[in-house]
Amino acid sequence: MDEKTRQDLLKLFEGKLNQAMRLYLETCSRCGVCTEACHVYASMPQAKYIAAYRAEIVRRIYKKYFKSQGRFWPSLGQSKDLTEMALEELYEAAYSCTGCRRCMVYCPFGIDTQMIMSIAKLLLVGAHAEPEILTMLADTSIAKGESLEIFREGFLAGIKRLEAEVVAKWQSQAGDTVIPVDKQGADLLYVALAGAHSIIPAAAVFNAARENWTLSFFEAVNFGAFVGDPTRTKLILERIVGEAKRLGVKEVCICECGTAFRVMKQLSGPQPFQVSSITQVHARYIREGRIKLDPSKNPEPLTYHDPCQIARNAGVIDEPRYILQHLASDYRELAPEPIYNWCCGGGGGLVALGEETLDFRMKSSRVKAEQVRKTGAKTLCTACENCHTQLSDLNQHYQLGLEVKFLSSMVAEALVP
Amino acid sequence: MSQTIKADKTLDLKGLPCPMPVVKVSKGIKEVQVGQVLMAETSDPGALADFPAWAKTSGNEILDTVQEGNTVKFYIQRKA
Ligand code: SF4
Ligand code: SF4
Numbered sequence: 001m002d003e004k005t006r007q008d009l010l011k012l013f014e015g016k017l018n019q020a021m022r023l024y025l026e027t028c029s030r031c032g033v034c035t036e037a038c039h040v041y042a043s044m045p046q047a048k049y050i051a052a053y054r055a056e057i058v059r060r061i062y063k064k065y066f067k068s069q070g071r072f073w074p075s076l077g078q079s080k081d082l083t084e085m086a087l088e089e090l091y092e093a094a095y096s097c098t099g100c101r102r103c104m105v106y107c108p109f110g111i112d113t114q115m116i117m118s119i120a121k122l123l124l125v126g127a128h129a130e131p132e133i134l135t136m137l138a139d140t141s142i143a144k145g146e147s148l149e150i151f152r153e154g155f156l157a158g159i160k161r162l163e164a165e166v167v168a169k170w171q172s173q174a175g176d177t178v179i180p181v182d183k184q185g186a187d188l189l190y191v192a193l194a195g196a197h198s199i200i201p202a203a204a205v206f207n208a209a210r211e212n213w214t215l216s217f218f219e220a221v222n223f224g225a226f227v228g229d230p231t232r233t234k235l236i237l238e239r240i241v242g243e244a245k246r247l248g249v250k251e252v253c254i255c256e257c258g259t260a261f262r263v264m265k266q267l268s269g270p271q272p273f274q275v276s277s278i279t280q281v282h283a284r285y286i287r288e289g290r291i292k293l294d295p296s297k298n299p300e301p302l303t304y305h306d307p308c309q310i311a312r313n314a315g316v317i318d319e320p321r322y323i324l325q326h327l328a329s330d331y332r333e334l335a336p337e338p339i340y341n342w343c344c345g346g347g348g349g350l351v352a353l354g355e356e357t358l359d360f361r362m363k364s365s366r367v368k369a370e371q372v373r374k375t376g377a378k379t380l381c382t383a384c385e386n387c388h389t390q391l392s393d394l395n396q397h398y399q400l401g402l403e404v405k406f407l408s409s410m411v412a413e414a415l416v417p
Numbered sequence: 418m419s420q421t422i423k424a425d426k427t428l429d430l431k432g433l434p435c436p437m438p439v440v441k442v443s444k445g446i447k448e449v450q451v452g453q454v455l456m457a458e459t460s461d462p463g464a465l466a467d468f469p470a471w472a473k474t475s476g477n478e479i480l481d482t483v484q485e486g487n488t489v490k491f492y493i494q495r496k497a
Contacts, residue, residue, distance in 0.1 A: 136443055136475070137436050143470040150473060151466035154482065154489070158462030161487050193435040194463025219463050221435055257435070352436050389434045 001084050005127065009082060010065055012126045016119045017066065024116055025062045027109045028052055034103035034113070039342045040096055043366035051103035051113040054093035058119050061086060087129050094120035094228070095131065096360065098350060100308040100343030117348075121228025134227035134349050138236060141223060145239035148217060155217060156181060162196055162203075169204035169412050179203050182247070183214035188281070189249040189273075191220040191240055191260065193385055198255045201412030202278060208415050209290040213253075216243055220260035221385075226349035237268060244273050253281050256408055258309030258347070258384040265314055277310055279383045282411050283319035286326050293414040298328040303377035304407065305334060305391060306341045307384035320383060320407060327414055332375040342368045344382075346390025361390060362397045369398035381405040422480055422492045424456035425449045431460045431488060438464035439471050446477055446495050453495055454480065460488045468493070 017025075034051035036042055041049040048054075057080070064079030080086060099114040124130040144151065163178040172178050179199065180186065190206065190213055192198040199215065206213045218239045224232030244252050253276050254261040265275045285291040304324060310316045317338045324331045335341040345365030350357045372380055372394070380395070380402045382388055392404045428445045430438040442457045449455050459465060468491050472479050480492045 133440060133443065136471075137439055139474045140439055140467055140471045143474045144466060147470070147473070150469040154469070155462050155466040157484075158460075158465040158489070161460075162462065192463065194438055194467055195432065195435060195461045197432070198435075199462065217466070219435070219467070223436070352440065354437065354440055385435050 001082070001087075001127075006082050009123050009126045012122050013061070013119055014066070016122060020112075021115060021119070024055070024111045025059050028055065028059070028111055029109070031108065033106050033108060034111075037103045037106040039100070039102065039345055039367050040098075040364040043364050048092065049096060049364075051107075054097055055111070055113050055116045057086070057089050057093050058116050082123075087124065087127055090120040091124055091129060093117065094124065095348070095350070096364070098308070098343050098345060098347035100347055101313055102308070102340070102343060105312065105339055118228050122230070125227060125229045130227050131349065131353055134223050134352060135229070135232075137352065138223035138227060138229065138232040141219065141221075141236045141239070142232060144218060145235065152217070159199070159215065162200055165196070165200045166203040166207070169201065170208045170415055172207045176207065178207065180214045181217065184247055185212075186214035186247055186249055187212040188251045188253050189214055189216055189240075189244050189247060190253045190255065190278075191216040191218065191264075192255045193219050193221060193257055195385075197406070197409070198385065201406070201409040202255060204412045204415065205282060205285070205291060205408070209285040214247060214249070216240060218243065220254050220257045220264075222260055222263045223349075223352065225259050225263045226352060233263065233267065237263060240264065241268055241271060244271070249273050251276055253278055256383045256385055256388070256406055258307035258386060261316075262309040262314045277314075277316050277319075277383070278408050279310070279316055279319045279323065282408065283322045286323060291411075292416050293326045293411065294416045295327055295329050295414070297414045298379065298410065299330065300378040301330040301332055301376055302328040302379040302381065303332045303334050303372065303375040305344060305372075305380060305382040305387055306338045307382060307387045308341075308343050308347060310383055311341065312339045323407065323411060327410055332377050334371055334375060342371050344368055344387040344390040344394070346386050346393075351386045351389050358393065361393065365390070365394055366398075369394045369400060372402070373398070373400055377402065379403045379405060381407045381410055383407045422454060424492060425453040427456040427458070429458050430464060431458060433461075435463075439467050442468060442471060442493070443475065446475070446493060449495050451495050451497060455493045455495065457491045457493060458488050459491070465489055
């Protein structure tokens with residue numbers, strides 16, 4: 001690595017060094033409590049998968065360049081040069097961590113390994129050594145924000161073709177638009193994903209609740225966040241914020257996508273609208289008597305996987321359980337306490353990397369598969385597309401014999417007048 | 418126009434989870450030669466929106482889009 005590249009990367013590193021990050025980098029006592037907390041280590045016990053070990057790779061570079069001890073006595077401070085080889089280690093550490101933050105809830109100091117890994121990811125972006133597919137996906141999202149006209153008509157035509165399937169789930173009232181798009185004065189902007197499956201059930205539930213809603217032109221997912229690039233993350237986020245402001249909505253409702261929800265909720269700053277997950281909105285509709293569900297539709301034992309970015313990392317824990325009280329007659333918890341739930345093993349961009357990460361995703365989530373199997377459930381539902389894909393892969397790989405479902409689809413299927 | 422376009426590779430991308438439509442189209446285009454055509458079929462509105470944006474950023478060209486029932490076929494030429 002040439003000196004100019006190294007200096008550029010160190011500038012990126014420095015930009016990440018706020019008070020919280022310095023605390024995380026300077027506090028670890030190596031107590032080892034986080035060791036068993038990581039699903040990767042618990043499934044594949046190798047030192048490189050210990051949370052504190054991953055963090056140590058970043059910490060040593062920090063010591064070398066940002067602490068006087070490391071600068072003057074490198075051998076004493078266990079400091080490390082930022083080299084091509086260090087980048088390879090950073091890649092291995094960052095892209096075997098799903099950012100689930102289970103280690104953080106066990107750590108006595110609350111050290112956030114995901115946050116430390118965000119330095120590793122940013123250095124990889126700076127060195128053009130990140131998984132290029134994630135950057136490509138982020139750039140596609142940004143291009144959509146820059147030129148709505150290149151897809152507007154095709155998107156609207158595609159939405160129109162879904163109407164019959166929405167009406168089959170819930171008959172709209174005469175004169176109502178089945179899937180409103182670009183509706184000025186709507187109360188709620190729903191931000192979906194690319195698939196029809198993330199639009200059809202949601203639309204049926206909004207219409208059943210008589211919501212004044214509109215569908216976003218943009219997809220909720222933020223690949224800028226997956227790849228750890230703050231600039232791209234912001235550009236992707238701003239498309240939705242801009243649309244919400246233009247339409248004057250009071251609420252932005254994020255579909256079943258954990259990262260999308262957490263990014264919108266925690267990074268959009270003060271806005272004239274509130275941010276909700278679709279799970280929160282569905283719970284509210286039930287509480288307010290705006291929709292009714294038939295629990296007899298789901299008599300089989302059922303369990304729910306809390307997506308890390310929605311539950312542990314954004315606090316949506318009670319709402320799915322409240323929905324499930326109205327939806328299923330034999331509900332079984334996965335973990336004694338939801339914040340200690342095992343990650344599905346597909347976060348941090350691993351699912352988006354597809355086949356390339358499949359073997360690792362399956363091996364590193366053995367504890368998740370065992371946790372699910374122990375419940376004896378026949379149905380496993382969740383509220384994140386990424387988790388759904390990973391859990392479906394686990395179901396197949398470990399022959400769990402489950403049906404893996406989206407919670408929002410179950411709500412739509414159980415609607416009664 | 419599409420009647421005259423011959424696809425060198427075809428991909429059925431209907432109903433795939435996020436972000437597989439764009440991931441697969443992006444991998445698929447690398448499996449044809451420069452100048453050759455990939456036909457990608459989708460029924461998902463988000464993919465209909467994503468493909469033109471992906472083509473723009475990746476420098477490939479959508480030669481035609483053809484609707485057949487609920488699905489749309491994109492004819493994409495590899496440019497580089
Ligand atoms: S954030 Fe999750 S995957 Fe990453 S080290 Fe901690 S427990 Fe392991
Ligand atoms: S639990 Fe916290 S303090 Fe202990 S080794 Fe892990 S990161 Fe360090």
